[in-house]
Amino acid sequence: MVEEFEKSKTRPQFHMPPPMDFPKEGAPEDEVLEAIKDLLGSNPYEIEKNFGISYVGPPHPIARRVSELAVGTFFVEWGRELQPGPYELEKQAVRMLVSLLGKPDAVGFITSGGTESNISALRLARNLSPSVSAPEVIMPESGHYSFRIGAEMLGIRLREAPLGPDILPDMNYVESLVNRNTVGLVCSAPGGAFMVIDPVEEFADLARRKGLFLHVDGAFGGFVLPFMRELGHDVPQFDFSLPSVSTMMTDGHKLGLMPVATGFFLVRDEEMLQAIPTERTVIHNVTATKHGERAATAWAVMRRLGRKGYVESTRHVLEVVDFIVKGIERIDGLRMVAKPSITLVSFTSDTCDVRKVHEGMLQRGWGHTYGTVSGIEYIRLSVHPHRDLEHAAGFLEALEDSVRAARG
Ligand SMILES: Cc1ncc(COP(=O)(O)O)c(C=O)c1O
Structure with a gap:
């Protein structure tokens, strides 16, 4: 979740698991399903706490x-x-x-x-x-x-x-x-x-x-x-x-x-x-x-x-964005990089270490992206329609905490 968008100076780590044999025999269905469940469940951030980039929430039912x-x-x-x-x-x-x-x-x-x-x-x-x-x-x-x-x-x-x-x-x-x-x-x-x-x-x-x-x-x-x-x-x-x-x-x-x-x-x-x-x-x-x-x-x-359904989901997501933006603006030391035109919220700080805030948020279980574009180091949230004001409030609370910790 780091430096996804910069023309990065460092090569991102390319991850592969250790070498694996091609299975000799088929495995029982339950065993396969359990293994899949484990791997799918290994995401460190709960869906509700993941403000990562794409549509990380459930699609429409x-x-x-x-x-x-x-x-x-x-x-x-x-x-x-x-x-x-x-x-x-x-x-x-x-x-x-x-x-x-x-x-x-x-x-x-x-x-x-x-x-x-x-x-x-x-x-x-x-x-x-x-x-x-x-x-x-x-x-x-x-x-x-x-x-x-x-x-x-x-x-x-x-x-x-x-x-x-x-x-x-x-x-x-x-x-x-x-x-x-x-x-x-x-x-x-x-x-x-x-x-x-x-x-x-x-x-x-x-x-x-x-x-x-x-x-x-x-x-x-x-x-x-x-x-x-x-x-x-x-x-x-x-x-x-x-x-x-x-x-x-x-x-x-x-x-x-x-x-x-x-x-x-x-x-x-x-x-x-x-x-x-x-x-x-x-x-x-x-x-x-x-x-x-x-x-x-x-x-x-x-x-x-x-159209009506999308208008409603747009209205809702913009309300959540607005709530988050206002909350960020209230936290001393943080500022928006730009006023979000729609649903991505990017913010930075001139007075505290943005990387530390980013790491603090990850430790507190809140997924997001972090990077540097055009020399601006920033944290970014992608807000999706399945979020609500409760998620937003939880995020802001953790953010305030992380900023405080980053300042020591
Ligand atoms: C503006 C913009 N264009 C294109 C893409 C690429 O989309 P995808 O990840 O679906 O390939 C992204 C991904 O975040 C994006 O933000």
Whole structure:
């Protein structure tokens, strides 16, 4: 749970258990189940005390029931005729989502999550400019590390614009990076480190003026910002309603109340997929067979909750966030890194050792993430809809205690 988001100076520890023989014989079912139960139960942080990054809480209850129905099903583009149902559920889920995000006729894919979706976007950006032999993509330094992975894999030079004290990139600097090798722009709504929404409208304007591909990472925002608007919050335009947004992504497993490994990669116009060389790759995206459960649960959760259900879960989660933020602001020595636009709360301290506070919180059983981005050392909580004010109060109590201890 440390330094997840920094371009780390130290190599993270790569953990493997000691070598294990392939079992000679099968084991009794009960024994296998017990062993699984033990390992699954070895998480140090109870679900209620884990403010880690992804959707660490239980998905919406209907997802479990649908998973049972979907046992043994799969979807894969080339094998659509083998199991048309899950494929249809995938594409209907995509259509429901894009209708929420400003372009009901946009197309897309269910992916394994944000990383796959962002890599898919980089590939499309690169392929849509086949004449550029040394492709470059520009993003704010706060962009998710998956873009760095994708750039490395795809032979793209990623130009990262530094952030100002407001955690936003200087758009003049971003524009100065545009050159004849630029194949795309990336921005986030909001970024995963500090939950600050990039100036998507300005990125869209730049993309329009320069004729560039623009991808919006809405990993967290896609399932919350549209509903915040319905709750009367002032939400800037961030989606396909901006005509120069080419692709978007959002994660069902973050705030969409879907099971982990449910992401969406969304493409403005089907025509853009012509840039994918399917005569040699067979499918239009970067991974193939997926469990039918992904599609069925995504479809079911959206259908079960509807706009009204998501508005309610958004209202609730924002109330918990607000409670936590106010509590942090009351603790002497702590300050928010930025006002959270949605559900991630990042805070730091100018007067006490942030690492000690982080370690103190872990010792007290409260999971969270800790790291340094753009030189800011911070603790981050990801607040999910299953939290309530009681969890929030427990967290704040432990935090106050940890700050006191860190100060000695
Ligand atoms: C803004 C943002 N984009 C992308 C991702 C990657 O998502 P995943 O872990 O599902 O691959 C994350 C993960 O936290 C994120 O915060």
